[in-house]
Amino acid sequence: MTYDLYIGDRTFSSWSLRGWLMLEKFGLPYRTHLVGLYSGTMAADLAPLHPARLVPVLKTPDDEIIGETLAMAETLAERHPDAGLWPVSAGLRARARWLCAEMASGFTALRDACPMQLQHVNQEFVPSGAVLADLHRLEDIWTAARLMSGTEQGWLMGDYCLADVFFAPVAARVIGYDLPASDESRTYCLKTIRDPAFQSWRAMGLKIRYDPFPYPTGCPTTEWPA
Numbered sequence: 337m338t339y340d341l342y343i344g345d346r347t348f349s350s351w352s353l354r355g356w357l358m359l360e361k362f363g364l365p366y367r368t369h370l371v372g373l374y375s376g377t378m379a380a381d382l383a384p385l386h387p388a389r390l391v392p393v394l395k396t397p398d399d400e401i402i403g404e405t406l407a408m409a410e411t412l413a414e415r416h417p418d419a420g421l422w423p424v425s426a427g428l429r430a431r432a433r434w435l436c437a438e439m440a441s442g443f444t445a446l447r448d449a450c451p452m453q454l455q456h457v458n459q460e461f462v463p464s465g466a467v468l469a470d471l472h473r474l475e476d477i478w479t480a481a482r483l484m485s486g487t488e489q490g491w492l493m494g495d496y497c498l499a500d501v502f503f504a505p506v507a508a509r510v511i512g513y514d515l516p517a518s519d520e521s522r523t524y525c526l527k528t529i530r531d532p533a534f535q536s537w538r539a540m541g542l543k544i545r546y547d548p549f550p551y552p553t554g555c556p557t558t559e560w561p562a
Contacts, residue, residue, distance in 0.1 A: 339366040340395040342385065344373030346541030348550060350452040350505030353537060354405045355392030357501045358412055360533050362419040374550065406440050409498050423485075423493045431484055432499040435477060435492070439502040446470035450509045454538045455549070456557040461513045468516070474506065475518055482520075489523060504528050511561060513553075526561060 341359060343352035359366040371381040371391050378391070385393050388403040394411070395401055402408050413421040422429045445466035463471070481492040481499070492499050507525035510517050517525065528534060538560075 337397045342393040344391040352392045435499040436502040443470045450513045452505045458555040
């Protein structure tokens with residue numbers, strides 16, 4: 337009973353990271369298949385998975401094709417109710433779903449201005465007013481989640497769940513562009529990128545070098561945090 341997950345380049349594909357974490361972090365069996373997101377072969381690579389047109393794509397052991405990470409998340413939670421993808425508490429579960437949905441549809445200024453890249457840290461990056469507004473919203477909902485779950489540090493809802501999966505690429509953006517964040521939020525972001533699963537994903541991505549680098553900022557760079 338093994339899933340097939342089709343992903344884009346690990347260093348840059350934030351949505352692929354989400355799809356992979358929801359399998360890897362919850363111990364679900366899977367195989368990964370790399371799609372040519374930057375080599376120009378994505379359409380051909382995804383043709384057998386019609387009507388999917390973006391990564392990630394999940395193929396179930398029953399050969400069902402599922403696109404969009406929210407649909408993947410709900411499907412996996414239904415199929416594996418004891419895996420802990422959503423919180424046990426109904427209230428926390430509803431809040432986690434809210435957070436995932438808002439992440440999937442919002443934060444466009446942050447996502448557009450700061451594409452996920454896991455190679456280095458951009459220093460002296462100047463966020464726009466719209467990006468700062470997105471960061472303020474992140475602080476608001478992360479703080480509210482911690483107040484609701486009663487956890488001052490660690491994962492948003494107490495135990496690791498899909499909300500942390502969906503915000504993992506955001507944490508990478510905060511670190512990768514050295515964006516302003518409260519001490520609590522920066523601690524959360526560092527916890528996310530230092531998690532063994534995230535580190536494994538990044539290490540696999542760094543095996544591929546890109547020349548030219550897809551997302552130049554003109555900023556000085558420094559090493560990714562250890």
